[in-house]
Amino acid sequence: MNKILFLDTTLRDGEQTPGISLTKDEKLLIAKEVDTLGVDIIEAGAVAVSDGERSAIKDIVKEGLNAEICTYSRAIRSDIDYALDCNVDSIHLVVPTSELHMRKIGKNSEEVEDMVIESIKYAKDHGLIVELSGEDASRANLDNLIRLYKKGEEYKADRICLCDTVGILIPERTEEIFSKIKKEISIPIAIHAHDDFGLATANSIIALRNGASEVHVAINGLGERAGNTCLEEVSSALKFLYKEDIDIKMEKIYKVSRTVSKITGINVQPNKAIVGNNAFTHEAGIHVHGIAKDPSTYEPIKPELVGRERRIVLGKHTGRKSVEIALKGFGLEFSKEDLEEIFKRVKEIGDRGRRITDGDLLAIAENVLALSYRQRVRLIEYNVVTGNKIKSTASMILDIDDKEHIEADVGVGPVDAAINALRKTISEITDISLDEYHVDAISGGTDALVDVSVKLSRNGKSITTSGVDVDIIKASIDAVISGINRLLK
Structure with missing residues (x-):
């Protein structure tokens, strides 16, 4: 393959994910994070959406990022004028190319061609880079599509793009289409794939191997319906499987994924490739035994290459080796008999359908090994006030080293306020980072028991603990205080 360009569309197509609506500051933060990855082009939004969208795009342009800043534009002069006003580097000029989509705007192929010519001429006359994109191109007549692309090339478009708008391409057809386009077009060709049938990554790679030199991607595969091609999947496959020399900074992928997930409120599914919580997590005994001898036994790449860490978790399928590794990780010394008893108790909990946190394991081990530790932090009282127009407020009284502390x-909500008050109260003795927060309802109804699990870290050491209560705020506080006490041991 030639040099591969990455166009990140998290802020445009990704924001069209149902339920996502980003503020100006959130869009700027994501743009800055994505830029650290080394992508070539950031599609910052669609200029015709709103005044707020244009304001956000302007802020991104002013930030002076390394990536080319692009905006989605229809073949309408007003869109291009908006793009010029935002001072972007380029436009992603999108026009319908299938009969179905041309009927949507009441145009035929000749009329669309005229729109393209006029728009490209106007944009180029005003100094914009133009990427001409065929909407629903995977269902267009291929000869007509190539004719349109040739017109784009004739009028000095810089790049062309084929959009598989509803994700119906299969790899074999992708190879056929891109091979034919490559024979007819000399300017760079891009692939914009959707994942409706789970083939976006495969189709994108096939396109790159058959003439395309640019791929459109989104962090965590965000996008309409089933989403867009995942940046993390395509970049990892190219780097580690196809051994391509790409500019993406792979070690930053997980951090950016987590940031985008936190800002958008869209959680990554646990079994998601590369960035899912389970991607480098092992529970089954035979797997952990193999990992202990040689990590490559059950891992295709080292987790550090994509900014991850290997995790050994305990549960129903846990083997003795998993328990042994976990106990040694806490610096505990134990005999074979101790290990056997701890392992037995872990299995009993796993058989009851419970996941076993670090805190659970330590509690079991302390019981078996007759260990004890002083709980330096205890909850005395808390109070939370919340409303629908103002931020929630929480007050907290803790006993810390036998002295009362009030803060x-x-x-943004009652749980967030309570955790913030808790962390502020203990800030005099230590700084604790809340890295992960997860809640499950154990039973049904408005009075359901909830199980809150958290991952906390301090001075490079991390621990997972949980709290269970009918009150989600109390369960959250219990989980955090449990972790704090164990980290302070």
Whole structure:
């Protein structure tokens, strides 16, 4: 393959994910994070959407990022004028190319061609880079599509793009289409794939191997319906499987994925490739035994290459080796008999359908090994006030080393406020980072028991603990205080 360009569309197509609506500041933060990955082009939004969207695009342009800043534009002069006003580097000029999509705007192929010519001429006259994109191109007549692309090339478009708008391409057809386009077009060709049938990554790679030199991607595969091609999947496959020399900074992928997930509120599914929580997590005994001898036994790449860490978790399928590794990780010394008893108790909990946190394991081990530790932090009382127009406020009274400490703080909701107040209260003795937060309802109804699990870290050491209560705020506080006490041991 030639040099591969990455166009990240998280802020445009990704924001069209149902339920996502980003503020100006959130869009800027994501743009800055994506830029650290080394992508070549950032599609910052669609200029015709709103005044707020244009304001956000302007802020991104002013940030002076390394990536080319692009905006989605229809073949309408007003869109191009908006793009010029935003001072972007390029436009992603999208026009319908299938009969179905041309009927949507009441145009035929000749009329669309005229729109393209006029728009490209106007954009180029005003100094814009133009990427001409065929909407629903995977269902267009291929000869007509190539004719349109040739017109784009004739009028000095810089790149062309084929959009598989509803994700119906299969790899064999992708190879056929891109091979034919490559024979007819000399400017760079891009693939914009959707994942409706789970083939976006495969189709994108096939396109790159058959003439394309640019791929459109989104962090965590965000996008309409089933989403867009995942940046993390395509880049990892190219780098580690096809041994391509790409500019993406792979070690930053997980951090950016987590940031985007946190900002958008869209959680990554646990079994998601590369960035899912389970991607480098092992529970089954035979797997952990193999990992202990040689990580490549059950891992295709080292987790550090994509900014991850290997995790050994305990549960129903846990083997003795998993328990042994976990206990040694806590610096505990134990005999074979101790290990056997701890292993037995872990299995009993796993058989009851419970996941076993670090805190659970330590509690079991402390019981078996007759260990004890002083709980330096205890909850005395808390109070939370929330409303629908102001931030929630929480006050907290803790017993820390036998002295009462009282603090208050605010948050976007009652749980956030309570955790912020808790962290503020203990800030005098230590700084604790809340890295992960997860809640499950154990039973049904409005009075359901909830199980809150958290991952906390301090001075490079991390621990997972949980709290169970009918009150999600209390369960959250219990989980965090449990972790704090164990990290302070």
